[in-house]
Amino acid sequence: MSERCEGCGDGVRVAGGIGDIWTMDPTGTGGMTLEFTDDSEFFLCFDCIDALPDEPTAGDVAALD
Numbered sequence: 001m002s003e004r005c006e007g008c009g010d011g012v013r014v015a016g017g018i019g020d021i022w023t024m025d026p027t028g029t030g031g032m033t034l035e036f037t038d039d040s041e042f043f044l045c046f047d048c049i050d051a052l053p054d055e056p057t058a059g060d061v062a063a064l065d
């Protein structure tokens, strides 16, 4: 299972299958969905999350490559 990072556009592997639930592999997920204060949601890889400021906004996501 994979999702596309909305920051850089890369495909990101995410935990989702039953196998992932049972193995609980911490390296199996490459990103997560962030919710912003304006109720927007973006799925981002950890590289992009690291690049965001402490209190990111949708505009910061749009500014990612």
Ligand SMILES: [Zn+2]
Binding pocket: 005, 006, 007, 008, 009, 010, 044, 045, 046, 047, 048
């Ligand atoms: Zn990314």
